[in-house]
Amino acid sequence: MNKTLLGAVLACSIGSAALPASAATEIQWWHAFTGRLGDLLAEQIEKFNASQSDFVVVGTHKGNYSETLNAGIAAFRAGEQPHILMVFEVGTATMMAAKGAIKPVYEVMKEGGATFNADAYLAPVKGYYTTPDGEMLSLPYNSSTPVLYVNRDALTEAGLDPDMDLSTWEQVDEALGKIKEAGSDCPLTTAWQSWVHLENFSAYHDLPFATKDNGFTGLDTELAFNAPLQVAHIQAMGEWARDGKFLYAGRRNEGGANFRAGDCAFFTESSAGYAGVKAEASFEFEIRPLPYWSTVKGAPQNTIIGGSSLWVLSGHDAEEYKGVSQFLSFLSSSDIQAKWHQDTGYLPITTEAYEQTKAEGFYDKNPGTDIAILQMTSKPTTANSKGLRLGSFDQIRGIIDEELEAVWTGDKDAQEALDSAVARGNQLLRRFEQANR
Amino acid sequence: MEKRVTFRGWRLPLILILPQAIITAVFFFWPAGQAIYQSAFIPDPFGLKSQFVGLGNFEYLFSDPYYLASFRTTAVFSILVTVVSMSVALWLALMADRIIKGTGTYRTLLIWPYAVAPAVAGVLWLFIFNPNVGIASWYLDQLGYDWNHKLNSGQAMGLVVLASSWGRISYNFLFFLAGLQAVPRSVIEAAAIDGAHFWKRFRTIIFPLLSPTTFFLLVVNVVYSFFETFGVIHTITSGGPQQATTILVYKVYADGFVGQDLGSSAAQSVVLLVVVGILTVVQFKFIERRVHY
Numbered sequence: 034m035n036k037t038l039l040g041a042v043l044a045c046s047i048g049s050a051a052l053p054a055s056a057a058t059e060i061q062w063w064h065a066f067t068g069r070l071g072d073l074l075a076e077q078i079e080k081f082n083a084s085q086s087d088f089v090v091v092g093t094h095k096g097n098y099s100e101t102l103n104a105g106i107a108a109f110r111a112g113e114q115p116h117i118l119m120v121f122e123v124g125t126a127t128m129m130a131a132k133g134a135i136k137p138v139y140e141v142m143k144e145g146g147a148t149f150n151a152d153a154y155l156a157p158v159k160g161y162y163t164t165p166d167g168e169m170l171s172l173p174y175n176s177s178t179p180v181l182y183v184n185r186d187a188l189t190e191a192g193l194d195p196d197m198d199l200s201t202w203e204q205v206d207e208a209l210g211k212i213k214e215a216g217s218d219c220p221l222t223t224a225w226q227s228w229v230h231l232e233n234f235s236a237y238h239d240l241p242f243a244t245k246d247n248g249f250t251g252l253d254t255e256l257a258f259n260a261p262l263q264v265a266h267i268q269a270m271g272e273w274a275r276d277g278k279f280l281y282a283g284r285r286n287e288g289g290a291n292f293r294a295g296d297c298a299f300f301t302e303s304s305a306g307y308a309g310v311k312a313e314a315s316f317e318f319e320i321r322p323l324p325y326w327s328t329v330k331g332a333p334q335n336t337i338i339g340g341s342s343l344w345v346l347s348g349h350d351a352e353e354y355k356g357v358s359q360f361l362s363f364l365s366s367s368d369i370q371a372k373w374h375q376d377t378g379y380l381p382i383t384t385e386a387y388e389q390t391k392a393e394g395f396y397d398k399n400p401g402t403d404i405a406i407l408q409m410t411s412k413p414t415t416a417n418s419k420g421l422r423l424g425s426f427d428q429i430r431g432i433i434d435e436e437l438e439a440v441w442t443g444d445k446d447a448q449e450a451l452d453s454a455v456a457r458g459n460q461l462l463r464r465f466e467q468a469n470r
Numbered sequence: 471m472e473k474r475v476t477f478r479g480w481r482l483p484l485i486l487i488l489p490q491a492i493i494t495a496v497f498f499f500w501p502a503g504q505a506i507y508q509s510a511f512i513p514d515p516f517g518l519k520s521q522f523v524g525l526g527n528f529e530y531l532f533s534d535p536y537y538l539a540s541f542r543t544t545a546v547f548s549i550l551v552t553v554v555s556m557s558v559a560l561w562l563a564l565m566a567d568r569i570i571k572g573t574g575t576y577r578t579l580l581i582w583p584y585a586v587a588p589a590v591a592g593v594l595w596l597f598i599f600n601p602n603v604g605i606a607s608w609y610l611d612q613l614g615y616d617w618n619h620k621l622n623s624g625q626a627m628g629l630v631v632l633a634s635s636w637g638r639i640s641y642n643f644l645f646f647l648a649g650l651q652a653v654p655r656s657v658i659e660a661a662a663i664d665g666a667h668f669w670k671r672f673r674t675i676i677f678p679l680l681s682p683t684t685f686f687l688l689v690v691n692v693v694y695s696f697f698e699t700f701g702v703i704h705t706i707t708s709g710g711p712q713q714a715t716t717i718l719v720y721k722v723y724a725d726g727f728v729g730q731d732l733g734s735s736a737a738q739s740v741v742l743l744v745v746v747g748i749l750t751v752v753q754f755k756f757i758e759r760r761v762h763y
Contacts (some may be wrong), residue, residue: 103727127515435713464731467512468520
């Protein structure tokens with residue numbers, strides 16, 4: 034009697050557990066977006082869920098980029114990992130090294146039978162997330178690249194022609210002096226100092242940031258950004274900081290508040306900051322390509338990306354991976370990509386999305402929004418400008434931030450600070466190598 | 471004379487002590503044992519494989535000048551937080567003990583900040599002292615003082631000490647006030663009649679009689695500043711600038727959960743365990759002797 038009752042209860046619970054699964058398989062996606070980006074992401078999910086009835090994608094916000102990665106790792110250790118995890122570009126090497134924890138995107142796509150063409154992606158975007166033999170490991174999601182934002186009114190006030198040529202740092206240097214003389218407190222500010230002024234600076238001037246092709250060809254890579262040119266650039270910025278021509282506002286994009294308020298004349302920031310500046314700036318602004326030092330032969334090369342990609346984690350059923358492949362294929366369609374690019378200021382990451390946006394006349398209506406993409410794709414990438422693949426890079430960036438801050442305060446000169454950053458960063462690279470041997 | 475209660479047999483005492491023993495074993499001995507075990511390995515973040523390195527993690531730690539500097543930072547920070555929060559609390563308690571009207575209101579308001587979580591307190595102070603938009607930094611700027619705790623290590627340390635002490639003052643205040651009220655009025659009045667002024671009464675009667683409270687608070691505050699100030703540091707400075715506010719427990723977090731270097735993080739936990747153990751033993755052995763119960 035008792036046994037049959039137990040059996041009945043068991044049957045019921047199994048039945049009810051299986052019921053929603055047969056209706057629609059759930060796909061978990063952990064991401065790092067809130068606010069407007071979060072809304073746009075939710076809109077993509079809704080659109081996908083409405084387009085078919087076999088799968089339901091559930092998006093969950095897990096904090097900022099670092100926190101999302103940590104949540105994913107902790108969940109994996111506990112056997113509770115989501116299907117899709119958003120990982121920022123800095124975490125790429127960590128994910129690539131975790132061979133048993135990830136399911137490469139090319140494999141997911143092949144097995145799921147979804148339409149997918151890795152070559153549709155822009156080369157510098159694709160290069161960041163593929164193996165040396167061209168297999169795509171994670172799906173590029175949001176990518177941006179640094180550009181120069183110019184407050185045209187501030188230039189006019191300083192008696193400069195707002196249309197003046199600002200393609201080189203020499204020209205910017207001269208302008209900074211005049212703007213300072215005119216009484217400005219903030220001729221220049223920046224966001225993401227390491228990303229803009231060392232990582233992208235190196236790629237843009239075709240210099241190695243680290244050995245072994247910036248870490249692409251081996252874990253035994255060593256940092257190399259203490260070469261004369263990087264030192265000269267940081268030294269110049271240190272002098273600007275000392276002379277009050279460069280205002281340091283913080284490690285992330287804190288400087289954006291100063292620029293959007295109209296306090297600063299120049300602002301080096303991600304192309305994805307466009308929407309924010311456009312919404313808030315009560316002055317005339319424009320976007321220019323990132324400046325380069327004219328003394329460097331071959332400059333400018335191309336800039337590299339920042340942003341995130343989507344990693345598929347291992348340990349789920351084939352049926353669920355089929356849903357993942359359909360969803361990823363949906364995300365990479367050019368309608369979705371073009372809309373994402375136009376709404377956010379992130380790069381159109383497929384060639385098709387770029388062409389579509391161009392055909393729709395978006396760039397004519399929003400001048401400057403195509404600068405980022407042109408700056409990234411004007412030349413074929415070199416070993417130095419393909420991207421970065423360094424372990425523990427989140428921490429290394431923290432070290433670079435610390436050392437740069439020492440330059441801005443005048444505690445260290447550029448050579449000393451960069452040497453120290455390289456030495457400290459190398460220690461972390463060695464530990465990463467040891468952990469992943 | 472010592473009072474002693476004896477149980478007949480061992481069953482009842484065992485049953486009585488069991489819940490606490492289990493809690494200690496599950497939430498203290500087991501994780502501590504895990505930390506000691508893990509400190510001998512360098513695992514990969516996902517826990518797929520790990521390399522045995524023996525004492526390698528400790529060697530790595532003690533050859534890192536920033537780790538050694540973190541000891542000094544922790545010492546400076548803990549002493550400042552303990553001294554500031556205890557002395558201000560004692561002063562406030564003395565004042566609150568003397569007032570006659572509106573005692574309840576004063577006490578409630580002084581205890582209030584204790585209800586604010588450290589992370590929230592951190593954000594609060596960060597808003598006030600934000601170099602760009604903070605009200606305090608704006609006034610400081612008007613006075614010609616350049617406030618930027620994102621670059622200036624001294625200012626950063628000052629700010630995290632201030633924010634950590636603020637909520638703690640309430641807690642200490644509560645204990646000091648209770649301690650003060652336990653001081654017999656007759657003794658104080660007798661001293662007053664003998665012509666001892668306030669400061670003399672405080673020094674020779676009140677403070678010695680408060681010493682059990684003070685000692686208790688000293689231990690609790692040092693432990694607090696070692697561990698529970700994490701939220702404040704995380705929200706205000708994230709350990710910066712140049713690791714000037716990276717106390718030991720923050721480094722455990724930064725290396726373990728941001729850097730995914732769990733081996734080094736485990737080794738640091740073990741070191742921290744030893745440090746706090748030593749500190750507590752020292753406090754009980756040397757300072758407790760001067761305490762009059």
